[in-house]
Amino acid sequence: MRILFLSYRFNSLSQRLYCELTEREHEVSVELDVHPDLTVEAAELYKPDLIIAPFLKRKIPQEVWKKYKTLIIHPGPPGDRGPNALDWAIMKGERIWGVTLLEASEEYDAGDVWAYRTFPMRFARKASIYRNEVTEGVVECVLEALENFERGDFKPTPQKEHWWNPKMEQELRRVDWEQDDTKTVLRKVYASDSQPGASSKVLGKEVLLFNAYPEEELKGKPGEVLALRDEAVCIGTRDGAVWITHMRERKKESIKLPSARVLGEFLKGVKEDPIKPWEKVDFKTYREILYEEEDGIGFIHFNFYNGAMSTEQCYRLLETIKYAKKRPVKAIVLLGSEDFFSNGMNLNTIENAESPADESWRNINAIDDVCEEILKTPDKLTVAGMQGNAGAGGVFLALTCDLVFAREGVVLNPHYKNIGNLYGSEFWTYTLPKRVGWEKGKEVMENRMPISSKKAFEIGLIDGVFGKTPKEFRQRLKERIKNFINSKDFYEFIEKKKKERTSGEWLEEIQKCREHELEKMKLNFYGFDTSYHIARYYFVRRKPHFRTPPYLAIHRRLKFSL
16 A cells, blocks of 8 residues: 655654554655645655655645545544643643544544544653553554555544643743642653753753653752752752753753753752662662663663763763673673663764764764673673664664664664764674675665664564563563573573684774774764764754655655656
8 A cells, every 4th residue: 555654753653653554565655744735746746545644733735635535643532632632631640541543624633533542641751651652552543544444444433522722831831849849840841841841940040841850869949959960950849859851941042951061050069969870779869870680680771861872971871881791690781761772872962062073073982982892791691672762873782782682663773874874883884794794784774764673673683572561571581581591502602702702803803893983983073074964953953854855755756766
């Protein structure tokens, strides 16, 4: 079937759907919502059997949905209407929420229902619920609808009742430290993450808040900045305190950054309150990296916001890996977080630097240091457990481990091309051909489209896929590793690994790989071609697209070839 996606951005949900449908042998072309006239043109060029709109910010032109069957994804149950469905669900404390696949109509979110799913609401960030519960529900809805559409006799259900929730303005999102208790602060920040942020005043500065965590130990006056930890700040509430990891100044062209970088000199005199990843605490607090041991296995959780790894975060992760290597464990497992494994370099902190080129160079070297430390682990099994999505350098960080497993539904973007044709590093020129060969490796690096964890397993990029939920994935991963490290095969594996990883020939090969990749990356950062810097600027500042890239739009490529 020929399916056209209409989407404001090719976001995580769109990418997951793309993988699910193309792997079922449907042809999917993507048109970004740049202008209504271009949307009409895209439909006429492609002449799809079906249009699906995963993520929109405005109405689809009538000329399109009246001519082509058009299904719209709404992140709310049947009857819910309005542009901020998840935001309102979190703010109202809904216990059950849902997703609906409905037919396009003249009135917003009023079309007949083709499928819907409901789910229990976690008290969590909007972006996390969207990437997990919403996305899983949408996949089920779309697959059900396709089956009914192909059958030809399906009649969707009209919506009998409805309620309208308007756009949620900043007045409702605003955090008032004097009036709001901890749960209210969390609710406002959760409902506003990852866009548009919850407005507030911190140390006299107007900011937008992102990514909050409860704090049970530290106490202070409402609005007072009580402590710093890993560039996050702890702020007193009416009845306790919260950690805010990221902020953005409330002014035009500002970007989202670690809170300490936004507040800067305003934090003079605020105490540091570090917690080492391996330190045990018996209260709720913010932990960017957590190291745990169980049954001879060391687990490293690194919860980097949106999967982006700044230079400083890489150093902290590196310290944790070095600590784990000295511990009496047989295996070290990198787990990332439930939402992301890793997306490589932190483009926001790079964009904010006095010299983005210099900071890019520092950042890629820091990630390479992490990768090299993993590769140079001769006496332990190293495992990557990808609970969440991964992109670019994050995929190749995982591939430096001996074994790589991913949860079902995880989406991988194992390429660097979409950020200004970066060459890439993280030892991909060693790990990728070792897993799939040079021919398949070249194909992987040239392909700009996402692949599912299932597809990655089929082509040999990773070693296994299992688990519907992050919790189930971690449980099954632990059992697999435990069974292996307690088998006779493990000792043979380690002896072979020791022999390889301590040889002069292997060490020289690794060094050459790193030098070669960094030589190419230096050209990306400092050379005459500024594609990387332009692409990073547009990405970080969330500039809207002025056209749909040809690699997304089959219909645009067809037009060009004609």
